[in-house]
Amino acid sequence: MIELENIVVTFNPGTILENKVLRNVSLTVPDGQFLSIIGSNGAGKSTILGAVSGETPLIRGSVKINGQDVTKWPVHKRASLAARVFQDPLAGTCGSLSIEENLALAYKRGRHRGWPMAVNNARRKIFQERVAILGLGLENRLGDSIGLLSGGQRQAVSLIMASLSDSKVILLDEHTAALDPRMALFVMDLTEKIIKEFNLTVMMVTHSMKDALAHGSRTIMLHQGEIVLDVEGEQRDKMEVKDLLEMFSTVRNEELSDDSLLLS
Amino acid sequence: MSLFAFLGTLEIGLIYGLVALGVYLSFRVLDFPDLTVDGTFPLGSAVAAAAIMAGVDPWVATLLAFLIGGIAGWVTAFLTVKCGILNLLASILTMIALFSINVRIMGRPNIALLGVDTIVTPFENMDLAALYMRPLFVFVMVLISSFFIVRLLNSDFGLALRATGVNPRMVKAQGGATNFYIYFGLALSNGFVGLAGALFTQLNGFADVTSGAGTIVVGLAAVILGQTLFPSRRVSVAIFAIVFGSVLYRFAISLALSSGMFGLQASDLNLITAILVALALIAPKLKHAKKLRQAVQKSQKEG
Numbered sequence: 001m002i003e004l005e006n007i008v009v010t011f012n013p014g015t016i017l018e019n020k021v022l023r024n025v026s027l028t029v030p031d032g033q034f035l036s037i038i039g040s041n042g043a044g045k046s047t048i049l050g051a052v053s054g055e056t057p058l059i060r061g062s063v064k065i066n067g068q069d070v071t072k073w074p075v076h077k078r079a080s081l082a083a084r085v086f087q088d089p090l091a092g093t094c095g096s097l098s099i100e101e102n103l104a105l106a107y108k109r110g111r112h113r114g115w116p117m118a119v120n121n122a123r124r125k126i127f128q129e130r131v132a133i134l135g136l137g138l139e140n141r142l143g144d145s146i147g148l149l150s151g152g153q154r155q156a157v158s159l160i161m162a163s164l165s166d167s168k169v170i171l172l173d174e175h176t177a178a179l180d181p182r183m184a185l186f187v188m189d190l191t192e193k194i195i196k197e198f199n200l201t202v203m204m205v206t207h208s209m210k211d212a213l214a215h216g217s218r219t220i221m222l223h224q225g226e227i228v229l230d231v232e233g234e235q236r237d238k239m240e241v242k243d244l245l246e247m248f249s250t251v252r253n254e255e256l257s258d259d260s261l262l263l264s
Numbered sequence: 265m266s267l268f269a270f271l272g273t274l275e276i277g278l279i280y281g282l283v284a285l286g287v288y289l290s291f292r293v294l295d296f297p298d299l300t301v302d303g304t305f306p307l308g309s310a311v312a313a314a315a316i317m318a319g320v321d322p323w324v325a326t327l328l329a330f331l332i333g334g335i336a337g338w339v340t341a342f343l344t345v346k347c348g349i350l351n352l353l354a355s356i357l358t359m360i361a362l363f364s365i366n367v368r369i370m371g372r373p374n375i376a377l378l379g380v381d382t383i384v385t386p387f388e389n390m391d392l393a394a395l396y397m398r399p400l401f402v403f404v405m406v407l408i409s410s411f412f413i414v415r416l417l418n419s420d421f422g423l424a425l426r427a428t429g430v431n432p433r434m435v436k437a438q439g440g441a442t443n444f445y446i447y448f449g450l451a452l453s454n455g456f457v458g459l460a461g462a463l464f465t466q467l468n469g470f471a472d473v474t475s476g477a478g479t480i481v482v483g484l485a486a487v488i489l490g491q492t493l494f495p496s497r498r499v500s501v502a503i504f505a506i507v508f509g510s511v512l513y514r515f516a517i518s519l520a521l522s523s524g525m526f527g528l529q530a531s532d533l534n535l536i537t538a539i540l541v542a543l544a545l546i547a548p549k550l551k552h553a554k555k556l557r558q559a560v561q562k563s564q565k566e567g
């Protein structure tokens with residue numbers, strides 16, 4: 001479970017560049033829920049994930065993961081409770097290490113890293129089983145440098161890495177945005193599969209309204225640092241992309257009328 | 265080259281092999297351009313010499329040099345991580361501070377280890393065998409150090425250390441405290457350089473505060489030379505390659521200086537080193553450019 005309470009995030013506070021990115025956002029994601037987050041550029045989608053992962057410093061508010069108050073925890077400590085997959089396939093994996101070494105790094109997420117060999121036969125067996133889920137034949141080339149893989153393949157491995165240790169929360173930050181349409185589809189299907197198999201709690205930021213509605217059980221829309229739409233269940237099932245687009249233009253128009261008031 | 269000169273070159277090449285291991289840890293593993301080593305090498309010398317002259321057991325003095333070298337690396341890491349000073353500049357600050365500290369430790373700019381026992385004293389009564397024992401002794405030290413580093417870098421801890429130099433954001437996302445790895449890596453790197461300084465001093469019977477000038481370039485030359493000759497992603501191969509590179513570098517230098525055919529003198533050492541490192545850095549690029557040119561020509565012929 002993820003609980004965000006009265007989150008305020010301001011970039012460059014006290015300067016002329018001051019930008020209120022999140023304005024008093026509260027959000028609870030119960031165990032096992034798959035939440036998708038949409039919104040225009042600068043709406044605060046990625047910032048809300050940053051608030052959970054610890055990469056974004058908060059002005060106010062508190063963050064709880066699985067009941068544990070992590071507001072003051074640094075990024076690496078929070079990693080024990082929440083796994084992440086980045087937008088850039090190169091960011092989530094280490095290019096100079098082999099596939100199995102990358103998996104070994106993720107295998108020890110949130111646990112003590114000591115003197116034992118990072119890759120041994122027992123672990124290799126676990127990695128092979130997990131990577132076989134992908135159906136890419138990577139289980140036979142675990143020793144290859146991960147730099148040899150395509151962006152989509154690396155993103156697929158990132159997903160496996162996120163599910164390797166036993167944390168139950170996963171944060172997906174536009175993780176298919178940098179891929180070609182075919183590979184994006186593959187990675188999205190795989191995401192669905194892994195989430196079901198390991199019963200994960202998910203926050204997924206996406207730029208694709210189609211994906212936002214097609215996957216998961218709840219969708220929120222952010223606009224200017226506030227949650228302007230929060231749908232689940234039957235109401236969401238009936239929604240289509242064009243309804244979301246309408247919502248988008250409604251909030252946009254409000255923004256315009258605000259401006260016209262200012263300018264008149 | 266006489267046998268005497270050959271063994272001497274081998275010995276100094278192996279001592280600087282330890283320096284190269286340290287430089288590999290900072291430059292290659294952590295991607296941290298650490299010039300502290302120019303100060304850490306004489307620091308190791310100074311600590312070992314001062315301790316031995318004060319009556320400390322030479323093995324304990326050597327260990328002390330390793331530990332205090334590590335502290336110097338820790339200081340550079342502190343200046344970078346905690347104080348936010350640019351890594352290269354932070355290491356230069358520690359390096360120049362060490363010059364003063366080294367003179368303080370010794371009480372004067374140099375010390376001659378006369379009439380005291382060092383870790384190589386047992387070999388000195390062996391007559392001719394001593395000639396072979398000295399490089400063999402350094403070789404064993406390098407072997408133990410290399411084994412330790414290879415094993416470390418293949419452990420869970422070492423894997424995170426290696427990834428820290430390539431993709432720190434990813435390491436954090438996987439729960440690794442990148443700052444801690446930078447502290448540890450730099451301390452270990454400078455520990456090995458301090459150890460090299462301590463061995464150098466005991467084998468040559470003196471410690472001199474100026475002996476550190478150019479340590480970084482020599483270490484880097486060994487790393488680059490070795491990895492150009494034996495390129496590999498495997499840590500074990502890389503470690504072997506840089507120790508080999510260090511020895512090879514020494515032989516190249518000593519041949520160039522002793523043959524007299526180029527009219528070179530001892531003070532040309534730095535110029536030759538700089539040219540050697542520059543060539544080793546350019547070589548892979550030239551190779552790449554040549555392949556590209558060939559591919560273009562081939563496609564023109566076909567097209």
